[in-house]
Amino acid sequence: MALRWGIAGTGAIARGFADALGRLPGAELVAVGSRGRATADEFGEKYGITPHRRYGSYESLAADDDIDIVYVASPHSHHHEHTLLFLESGHGVLCEKPFALNAGQAAEMVATARARGRFLMEAMWSRFLPAYVRLRELVTAGEIGTVLSVEGDFGFRLPMDPTHRLFDPTLGGGALLDLGVYPVSLASMLLGEPSRVAAFGQLGETGVDEHLAVVTSYDSGAFAVAKASLRANLACAGRVTGTAGSMELPAFMHCPDELVVQRAGTTERLHLPAARDGDGGDGAAETAGGGLHHQARHVHERLSSGHLDSDVMPLDETVAIMRTLDAARAQLGVRYPADNA
Structure with missing residues (x-):
């Protein structure tokens, strides 16, 4: 039975996700x-959504009972x-x-999902990409020994x-919530929630963080x-260093096409394209949506097996990541109107 999707939002990420759903067996964008x-009409015309289900408000979309799951792609100020x-x-x-x-908003979202018995997951799509899956497998197997450090950066010059x-x-x-969340999430995936958070950076004239570093340490x-x-245009790469080797996610670290593994003086480059199915060989099929189909497939798998949470991007970890981001923002001196709510 097909999983019926609704999408809240019509921006670039919503279009990318709609492209991905179009290539995913068992997914129906309705x-x-x-x-x-x-x-809504422009988006619906492009993706074959019947006119009467192109809604000019989010409330109207919510009133549609013939939807199984909604992808929230609105600005993150409205995610809660x-x-x-x-x-x-x-x-x-x-x-x-x-x-x-x-973190307060995140905790309320999680509590509501659990109280209502509904599926909820953060769309940290990088975690489901082939390079990230392989990285996690290698770390778990001890291929680079004990993890000593995780580094990542993501940035570009924006007028x-x-x-x-x-x-x-x-x-x-x-920059922190939009871009820095990727390396912070990578560190969380491998090391868990930090025991200490330190943040340094520069704020712009509107009071938001424009250039920053977050250093986290762990009980290990x-x-x-x-x-x-x-x-600034940063390298946009990620690196994991262990006692027996290291691994690198080359640019762009949020959607890498390969994983570079260094052990005992040897270097292995694993070709793992983000936007393909399979291992990148002759049997791999190019997939629209830039790799967003991997997380969508995971949602299908979790729902079909009766789960209301993800074992790759667990809700408790999502809230913990928000606590880390909160601590960093507080040290940088960045406050949002929602922080006073």
Whole structure:
């Protein structure tokens, strides 16, 4: 039986996810919701959604009972509001990263999903990509020994525009939540929740973080460094160092096409394209959506097996990541209006 998807939002990430669903067996995109009917119609026309299910409000989308799960692709300043809307109307939710603006919002979203008995997962799509899956397998198998450190950076130079969402504090702007969440999540995946968080950086004229580093340490003695920027073009790579070797996720670390493994003086480059199925060989099929289909497939698998949470991106870990981001923002001096709610 097909899983019926609705999408809340019509921006670039929503289009990418719709492309991915179009190539995923057992997925059916049946409805879309937007802030206005015109954008919903444009999106629906492109993706074959029947006119009467192109909704000009998120509330109308939530009122559609013939949807199994909603992908929340609105700006992250609205993730909390929209996720609660769809959970309370009886739908499962896949919510785009960052999951919320702060840990308080995230905890309420998780509590609501559990109280309502509905599926919920943060759409940290990188975790489901072939390179990340292989990295996690190799670390678990002890192939690089004990993990000592995790490093990652993601940044680009973006011309200052106070109306752009990344510079607008009311929309949760700043490099940390939009870009830094990737290396912070990578560290969390491998090391868990840190015991200490230190953050350093520069704020812009609108009060959001524009260039920063977050250093986290763990009871094991390991540490992680996550850098993010709206002021500079960073390497956009990730690196995991262990006692017996290291692994690198080359640019771009959030959607790598290979994994570089170094052990005992040898270097192995594993070809693991993000946007393909299979191992990148002749049997691999190019997939639209830039690799977003991997997380969608995981949602299908979890729901079909009766689970309401992910074992790859668990809800408790999502809340823990938000606590780390909160601690970093507090040290940087970045506050959002939602922090006072």
